[in-house]
Amino acid sequence: MSTDAALPLRRPAPRGRLGAGLRALAGRAAPVLTVVLVLVAAWYAAAVAMNADGQRQAFERAGTADAGWRAFVAGTWAQGHPRLPAPHQVAAEIAHSVLDVSPTSKRSLAFHAAVTLQATALGFLLGAAVGFALSLLVVHVPSLDRGLMPWIVASQAVPIVALAPMIVVILAQVSVTGLLPKAAIAAYLSFFPVAVGMAKGLRSPEPSHVDLLRTYSASRWQALRVLRLPASLPFLFASLKVGVAASLVGTVVAEVTKSEDGGLGARLLAGSYYGQTVQIWAALVVASACGAALVGLVAAVEAAVLRRMGAGR
Amino acid sequence: MSAAAVPHPAGAPASPFAVEARDLSLVFDTGDGPVHALSHVDLAIRPGEFVSLIGPSGCGKTTLLRVIADLESATSGSIAVKGMGPREARLKRSYGYVFQAPALYPWRSVARNVALPLEIMGFPKEERRRRVAAGLDLVDLGGFGGKFPWQLSGGMQQRASIARALSFDPDLLLMDEPFGALDEIVRDKLNAQLLRLWHRTGKTVVFVTHSIPEAVFLSTRIVVMSPRPGRIHDVVECGFPPDRTLDIRETPAFLGVAHRVREGLRAGHAYVD
Ligand SMILES: Nc1ncnc2c1ncn2[C@@H]1O[C@H](COP(=O)(O)OP(=O)(O)OP(=O)(O)O)[C@@H](O)[C@H]1O
Ligand SMILES: [Mg+2]
Numbered sequence: 001m002s003t004d005a006a007l008p009l010r011r012p013a014p015r016g017r018l019g020a021g022l023r024a025l026a027g028r029a030a031p032v033l034t035v036v037l038v039l040v041a042a043w044y045a046a047a048v049a050m051n052a053d054g055q056r057q058a059f060e061r062a063g064t065a066d067a068g069w070r071a072f073v074a075g076t077w078a079q080g081h082p083r084l085p086a087p088h089q090v091a092a093e094i095a096h097s098v099l100d101v102s103p104t105s106k107r108s109l110a111f112h113a114a115v116t117l118q119a120t121a122l123g124f125l126l127g128a129a130v131g132f133a134l135s136l137l138v139v140h141v142p143s144l145d146r147g148l149m150p151w152i153v154a155s156q157a158v159p160i161v162a163l164a165p166m167i168v169v170i171l172a173q174v175s176v177t178g179l180l181p182k183a184a185i186a187a188y189l190s191f192f193p194v195a196v197g198m199a200k201g202l203r204s205p206e207p208s209h210v211d212l213l214r215t216y217s218a219s220r221w222q223a224l225r226v227l228r229l230p231a232s233l234p235f236l237f238a239s240l241k242v243g244v245a246a247s248l249v250g251t252v253v254a255e256v257t258k259s260e261d262g263g264l265g266a267r268l269l270a271g272s273y274y275g276q277t278v279q280i281w282a283a284l285v286v287a288s289a290c291g292a293a294l295v296g297l298v299a300a301v302e303a304a305v306l307r308r309m310g311a312g313r
Numbered sequence: 314m315s316a317a318a319v320p321h322p323a324g325a326p327a328s329p330f331a332v333e334a335r336d337l338s339l340v341f342d343t344g345d346g347p348v349h350a351l352s353h354v355d356l357a358i359r360p361g362e363f364v365s366l367i368g369p370s371g372c373g374k375t376t377l378l379r380v381i382a383d384l385e386s387a388t389s390g391s392i393a394v395k396g397m398g399p400r401e402a403r404l405k406r407s408y409g410y411v412f413q414a415p416a417l418y419p420w421r422s423v424a425r426n427v428a429l430p431l432e433i434m435g436f437p438k439e440e441r442r443r444r445v446a447a448g449l450d451l452v453d454l455g456g457f458g459g460k461f462p463w464q465l466s467g468g469m470q471q472r473a474s475i476a477r478a479l480s481f482d483p484d485l486l487l488m489d490e491p492f493g494a495l496d497e498i499v500r501d502k503l504n505a506q507l508l509r510l511w512h513r514t515g516k517t518v519v520f521v522t523h524s525i526p527e528a529v530f531l532s533t534r535i536v537v538m539s540p541r542p543g544r545i546h547d548v549v550e551c552g553f554p555p556d557r558t559l560d561i562r563e564t565p566a567f568l569g570v571a572h573r574v575r576e577g578l579r580a581g582h583a584y585v586d
Contacts, residue, residue: 208416211384215410216433217403226429230420309420310461 043087044077050084051076085278093282106262113286115263116251119179120294123186124247128240130187131194138195139202139228140220149199156192160185160250164257181258186250190243197239201232230309237302244294252287264290330393331485331517332358332381337390338542339376349542350376351387356536356545360484363511363518365528365535367574369582373543374521375413378487381519382410395485406434408485409478413493413521415470417462417477424449424458427477434481448476451506468495472503479510486518492527501559504530512555525578526562529571537574539581547577 055075059065077086085093097109104111134152138145164185171181205227213223255265264287271280339351350373358364366374379385380392383399394402402408409430417426424445431441449458452472462470471494478486492500508531511518522528528535532551539546551570553561561567 206416208412208414209418212410212412212416212429213433214384215382215403215408216430217406218433222433226433227418230418233420310422310463 040087043084047082047084047086048073048076051079051082054079054083081275082277085281089278090281090285093278094286097279097282109264109267109282109286112262112264112267112283113290115261116248116255116265116287117290117294119182119251119254119263120186120244120247120290122179123183123251124190124244124294126183127187127190127247128194128243131191131196131239131243132198134191134195135198135202136224138199152192152195155188160189160253163188164250164253168254168258178261182251182254182261182263185254186247189246189250193239193242193246194236197235197242198232201235201239202228204235205231233305233309237298237305240298240302241295244298245291248287248291248294329359329396330357331360331362331395332356332519333391333393334377334380335391337377337380337387337392339373339380339385340388351380352542352544354390354543354545358517358519360517361515363520363531363533365520365522365532366538367522367525367528367535368538368543368546368578369540370523371543372538372540372581374538375489376543377538378410378489378519378521382408382487406481407483408487409481409483411475411478411486411488411491413489415462415467415474417470417473419462421461422458423454423460423462423465423473426462426473427458427480429477430481436481444480445476448480449473451479451510452476452503468499471495475503484514484516486516486520488518489521490523491520493523500524500527505559507531508555508557525571525574529567529574530557530559530562535570535574537577537581546581547573549573549577 052072055072056065058075058079059067059072064071076082077089079085082089094109097107101108103114106112134148138148138152167185167188168181171177171184202224209227209231210223213227218226251263252265252268255261255263256269257265259266259269264283267283268280271277271283334354334356337351337354337356338349341348341350354377356364356377366377368374376385380387381394381399383394383403392399395407397405397407417423418429421429427445427448428441431444436444445458446455449455452475454469454472454476457465457469457473462473465473471491475488475491478488492503495503504527507518510516511531518531520528520531529551530553535549535551536545537547537549538544549570553567
């Protein structure tokens with residue numbers, strides 16, 4: 001920044017801005033990359049430790065127990081059914097099951113990711129809408145605040161793993177099948193952070209800002225539109241980020257329960273059924289990547305909205 | 314205070330006063346006991362008057378203004394605003410209120426902050442634009458309509474909040490230390506502008522200030538208050554010609570009135586100690 005200010009004329013503005021942007025990006029990426037490197041290194045080390053027993057047995061069976069430590073370590077990173085697959089094995093499995101297989105095949109990880117993302121998105125939208133509606137009710141009807149809030153909180157005390165099969169069965173009874181039962185479970189997890197966060201956000205305006213509207217004798221609806229909603233946006237986006245991640249968890253749990261439609265959860269189940277650890281980890285990594293992407297998407301919308309509202313400096 | 318408690322039965326002639334407080338008391342119930350913010354306040358303000366409230370911090374100036382605005386309810390006594398109960402007056406948008414802090418919405422540009430009351434009261438778009446531009450010019454913020462509040466100094470924010478209160482042209486203005494955050498020169502300028510606006514439009518102004526010269530320069534009457542419990546200690550008339558300029562602040566008559574206000578403030582303080 002300071003060099004830009006000192007040489008305003010010599011450097012053309014667009015390139016200067018691009019340069020500054022790249023530098024800012026590098027500045028932000030460096031700590032992230034460091035953490036990733038440390039994690040990957042730890043993962044490789046853990047793979048050696050976890051797979052050592054198996055490797056020893058394999059070498060004994062093959063009669064090559066005296067092969068050097070290099071061969072031993074390399075062996076732990078290349079087993080067919082390792083306890084903990086090495087990162088490159090997982091990466092290879094992802095690349096194979098995304099690139100080498102038709103995206104419509106049940107063996108494609110991209111296909112399963114798409115199935116999961118569909119239910120996640122639907123569940124998230126449902127959950128966010130329900131949470132939003134509940135927050136409006138709770139904030140505007142004082143008796144509901146006392147009557148409803150304890151139930152909203154209690155709903156999350158029930159373990160979702162226990163609840164998911166019941167929801168699937170009950171919805172199947174009323175012949176709701178396919179995407180909806182999974183989305184319902186995702187919504188069940190995501191409405192809560194949105195309801196609680198929005199209720200807090202809608203109550204966040206300063207007293208003087210509320211008094212101002214009273215002096216104009218503004219209606220409740222007007223107060224909601226010009227004050228409570230804009231003031232709640234930072235709270236809304238924070239809870240949407242939590243909610244979208246919770247939706248993904250809900251969907252994956254639902255897919256473990258209801259695996260016939262596929263999805264990353266079904267992949268996890270199949271992998272553990274057949275002892276395919278590499279496949280399990282590949283599904284896990286893709287699920288995390290989906291979660292990160294969804295949260296990133298919400299963050300991008302947030303940045304755009306807040307910039308329009310003058311928060312950018 | 315509900316409308317029913319105000320002694321104006323239907324059909325009776327409305328109060329001739331813009332603001333009429335009778336034996337008004339207000340007690341806040343706080344965690345550590347009751348706070349007597351206002352005690353037996355009697356004050357009648359005729360339409361077109363410019364009344365300043367002056368007194369030490371905590372004597373109840375803001376509270377009195379908030380009771381007039383129906384943002385606070387009196388514990389006993391009665392209050393009428395333009396012949397109505399305070400609630401009815403508020404619902405009829407009878408006054409513009411300038412708060413002690415600017416209270417601008419941070420996500421709205423300055424122009425859209427000034428337009429806020431106009432939006433809520435349903436002014437048409439073209440009219441809104443015209444009034445916002447005129448209002449911003451009046452407080453010397455012509456070029457700042459597109460800025461956001463955080464890009465303005467505290468004094469500029471306060472001026473924007475004054476433009477906001479004036480935008481819908483209420484004939485009663487309740488102003489709580491509107492010029493407290495301004496430097497002396499800008500303050501002089503806005504004092505002169507406010508005086509001209511008041512003289513030109515005949516608005517009724519209730520004005521809170523800590524500055525004696527400001528009160529004496531602007532007011533037709535100065536209400537000197539004293540704290541704990543907040544009451545009216547003295548009421549000082551200042552009969553300066555309505556087309557006065559800042560120069561009168563050097564005249565003996567002006568200094569005489571200022572002296573009386575100062576004595577009143579001093580006595581009010583001594584009463585407590
Ligand atoms: N909402 C409230 N709850 C409890 N006490 C309050 C409340 N509002 C004001 N008070 C008390 O009432 C008294 C009068 O307050 P007020 O704000 O009217 O003073 P003021 O004259 O405007 O002071 P200043 O010049 O500092 O603005 C103070 O003692 C204050 O602590
Ligand atoms: Mg005050």
